[in-house]
Amino acid sequence: MKRIQHFSVAILSLLSSVDAVKPLVDLGYSNYQGKVLSNGVTQWLGVRYAAPPLGDLRFSPPQDPLNNDTVQDAKDWNFICIGTGAASSKIGTTQSEDCLFVNVFAPSDATKDSKLPVFAFIQGGGFNTNSSPYVNGAGLINAGDMDMVVVTMNYRVGPYGFIVDGDKITPNIGLHDQRKALKWVQKYISKFGGDPDHVMMGGDSAGAASVAHHLSAYGGKDEGLFHAAAAESVSFANMLTVKESVYLYDNLAIRLGCVGKNALACLRSKSALEIQVANYNIPYPGAAAAPLYMWTPVIDGDLVPDLTYKLFEEGKFVKVPAIMGDDTNGGTVFTPKNTSTLAESDAILKAQFSFLTLEQLGTINDFYPNKNDTCPNSGCYWRQVSDAYGELRYMCPGIYISNAFTQHGVPNSWNYLYNVEDPDQMAQGLGVPHTVEVYSIFGPEYAGGDPPVSYLEGGVNEDVIPVIQGYWSSFIRSFNPNTHRDSASVKWETWTKKRKQRIVFETGGVTKMEKISKDLQKRCDYFASIGPSIRQ
Known part of the structure; x- marks a missing residue:
C-alpha cells in the first residue's frame, strides 16, 4: 500500500513539474520570456497591458495591447512613466511615454490551474512620478509560503495622466490606466497561476489614494476587479473639478506655444523632451507657491464622481475587507x-x-x-x-x-x-x-x-x-x-x-x-x- 502511495505522490510531483508555468508565456497578443530566479520565483518584467500611448493616443484612455508575433524579452525592467520635474536625461534611458507595463512574480512551480491568491500593487509618487517602479514580489511570495502571485504596475502621471481640457481629453487617464491593469489581471493572471477571483488590491501613498478612488469609483460600482484592499498612507489631496483644472492645460499649452483651435493637436505633436522642459508645477489659483503635487485626480462626475470624503461618508464604495494605516x-x-x-x-x-x-x-x-x-x-x-x-x-x-x-x-x-x-x-x-x-x-x-x-x-x-x-x-x-x-x-x-x-x-x-x-x-x-x- 505504501509503495502505491509513494508512486502516486511521485506521479503527481512529475505532473506538477510538467504542468508548471513555463518562463515563456503566451498571452495571445504576444509571448513573453520571463526569468527563473534562484529563490523559487519566476518573474516577467515589462509585460504590456495596453498599447503604447503615443501620437494620437497621448492624453487618451488606455487601449488594448497590440498583437506582436515576436517573443518579447521580459527578463529586465522596462521604461517607467515620465515624471514631472524629472531630468530630461532620464527620457529614453529609464523613463518614456511608452511605459504601460505590468511586472508579474509567481512561484516557479505554479501551474495554470493553481488559482493562487493575487496581490495587485499600485505604486505611489503623488500622481506625478512612478516612485516605486522596481518593487520585486519575490520576497513576499517566499514569506507567504509560495502561495501567491504578485503584480506591480506603471501608470501615466503628471500631465500625461491627469491633464484635462474640459472637452476632448478624458479626465483621470492615470486612474484609467490602473483599471486597465486590473482588468488585465482579470483576463490573464491565470496564465501565471493566479486566481482572478481572489485579488487583493494594494498601494502606498498616491497608490493608496488610488485604492480609495477605485473603491469609490463610479459611486462604488463593483466591477469585480478586486476582492480586498490594503492602503498604506491614504492621501486625500486637493481636488478640483474638470472646469477648475483647465488652467493647468492652458498654461502648459502656452509654455509650449500651442495656442489656437489646434492646441491639442499641437501638444500631441511635441516631443517628450519638449514637454519635459515645460513640465513643472505652478501654484493653485489663490495660492502663492506651487504645491508639491500639482497633477492629481479631478472630480469628473464619472470615475471620480465626487470628493473622497463625501463618497465614503455616503457609503458609495465597494464593500470588501480592508486594511488602512499610516x-x-x-x-x-x-x-x-x-x-x-x-x-x-x-x-x-x-x-x-x-x-x-x-x-x-x-x-x-x-x-x-x-x-x-x-x-x-x-x-x-x-x-x-x-x-x-x-x-x-x-x-x-x-x-x-x-x-x-x-x-x-x-x-x-x-x-x-x-x-x-x-x-x-x-x-x-x-x-x-x-x-x-x-x-x-x-x-x-x-x-x-x-x-x-x-x-x-x-x-x-x-x-x-x-x-x-x-x-x-x-x-x-x-x-x-x-x-x-x-x-x-x-x-x-x-x-x-x-x-x-x-x-x-x-x-x-x-x-x-x-x-x-x-x-x-x-x-x-x-x-x-x-x-x-x-x-x-
Missing part, C-alpha cells in the same frame, strides 16, 4: 526642514490646500502648538508643520475610511500605526517617515530602494520583517491578517464603531493593540468636517 511621522519628508516661523508653516499648508481659510488655519495652529524650542539643524517650525500636514493629508483620511467601512456594515476592517524607529531616520529628525513600511512588506532587499540599515540582517529592526510580512501575506491569502500571522505577533483586532482600535508596529518587531487617543480623534473629526470645503 506612519507616525508621515509629513516630515514633505515639509521644508528650514521652516522657521508660523507664517511659513501656514503658507506651506495653503500651497497644498488652496481652499483653506484663515479661520481654518488658525484652528490648525491651535491643534499643533510648536514644541521645538531649540531648533538644532532645522527650522523651528519644521516638525509643527510636518505634524499638521501628515495628519491632514494622510493619517486622518485613513482613519476616516476605517470609520466609514464600519459605519456602512463592513465588519472586516483593520487599521494600523507604523511606529518602527530607524536610528538614522531618527537622527535626521524624520521620525518614522512616510511609507517606510513598504521595506517591511516586500522585504528590505526587494522594495526597490535603499532600505534603512536597521532593517537589514543583524539590524535592530530585522525582526520587524517577518511580523509585517506575516500579516500582509495572510491578508493577501485569506483576506484576514491573522490567519497566517507570525506566531510572535498579537491578534490584529478589527476596527469597530465602539472601539476605534489599531495595531501598533513598534521597533524590534513588537506589536500591540491601542485605541486611538481622544486628541487624535478630535483633530481627525475636525479635518473630516472641513474636508469637503478644502476639496479633499
Whole structure:
C-alpha cells in the first residue's frame, strides 16, 4: 500500500513539474520570456497591458495591447512613466511615454490551474512620478509560503495622466490606466497561476489614494476587479473639478506655444523632451507657491464622481475587507526642514490646500502648538508643520475610511500605526517617515530602494520583517491578517464603531493593540468636517 502511495505522490510531483508555468508565456497578443530566479520565483518584467500611448493616443484612455508575433524579452525592467520635474536625461534611458507595463512574480512551480491568491500593487509618487517602479514580489511570495502571485504596475502621471481640457481629453487617464491593469489581471493572471477571483488590491501613498478612488469609483460600482484592499498612507489631496483644472492645460499649452483651435493637436505633436522642459508645477489659483503635487485626480462626475470624503461618508464604495494605516511621522519628508516661523508653516499648508481659510488655519495652529524650542539643524517650525500636514493629508483620511467601512456594515476592517524607529531616520529628525513600511512588506532587499540599515540582517529592526510580512501575506491569502500571522505577533483586532482600535508596529518587531487617543480623534473629526470645503 505504501509503495502505491509513494508512486502516486511521485506521479503527481512529475505532473506538477510538467504542468508548471513555463518562463515563456503566451498571452495571445504576444509571448513573453520571463526569468527563473534562484529563490523559487519566476518573474516577467515589462509585460504590456495596453498599447503604447503615443501620437494620437497621448492624453487618451488606455487601449488594448497590440498583437506582436515576436517573443518579447521580459527578463529586465522596462521604461517607467515620465515624471514631472524629472531630468530630461532620464527620457529614453529609464523613463518614456511608452511605459504601460505590468511586472508579474509567481512561484516557479505554479501551474495554470493553481488559482493562487493575487496581490495587485499600485505604486505611489503623488500622481506625478512612478516612485516605486522596481518593487520585486519575490520576497513576499517566499514569506507567504509560495502561495501567491504578485503584480506591480506603471501608470501615466503628471500631465500625461491627469491633464484635462474640459472637452476632448478624458479626465483621470492615470486612474484609467490602473483599471486597465486590473482588468488585465482579470483576463490573464491565470496564465501565471493566479486566481482572478481572489485579488487583493494594494498601494502606498498616491497608490493608496488610488485604492480609495477605485473603491469609490463610479459611486462604488463593483466591477469585480478586486476582492480586498490594503492602503498604506491614504492621501486625500486637493481636488478640483474638470472646469477648475483647465488652467493647468492652458498654461502648459502656452509654455509650449500651442495656442489656437489646434492646441491639442499641437501638444500631441511635441516631443517628450519638449514637454519635459515645460513640465513643472505652478501654484493653485489663490495660492502663492506651487504645491508639491500639482497633477492629481479631478472630480469628473464619472470615475471620480465626487470628493473622497463625501463618497465614503455616503457609503458609495465597494464593500470588501480592508486594511488602512499610516506612519507616525508621515509629513516630515514633505515639509521644508528650514521652516522657521508660523507664517511659513501656514503658507506651506495653503500651497497644498488652496481652499483653506484663515479661520481654518488658525484652528490648525491651535491643534499643533510648536514644541521645538531649540531648533538644532532645522527650522523651528519644521516638525509643527510636518505634524499638521501628515495628519491632514494622510493619517486622518485613513482613519476616516476605517470609520466609514464600519459605519456602512463592513465588519472586516483593520487599521494600523507604523511606529518602527530607524536610528538614522531618527537622527535626521524624520521620525518614522512616510511609507517606510513598504521595506517591511516586500522585504528590505526587494522594495526597490535603499532600505534603512536597521532593517537589514543583524539590524535592530530585522525582526520587524517577518511580523509585517506575516500579516500582509495572510491578508493577501485569506483576506484576514491573522490567519497566517507570525506566531510572535498579537491578534490584529478589527476596527469597530465602539472601539476605534489599531495595531501598533513598534521597533524590534513588537506589536500591540491601542485605541486611538481622544486628541487624535478630535483633530481627525475636525479635518473630516472641513474636508469637503478644502476639496479633499
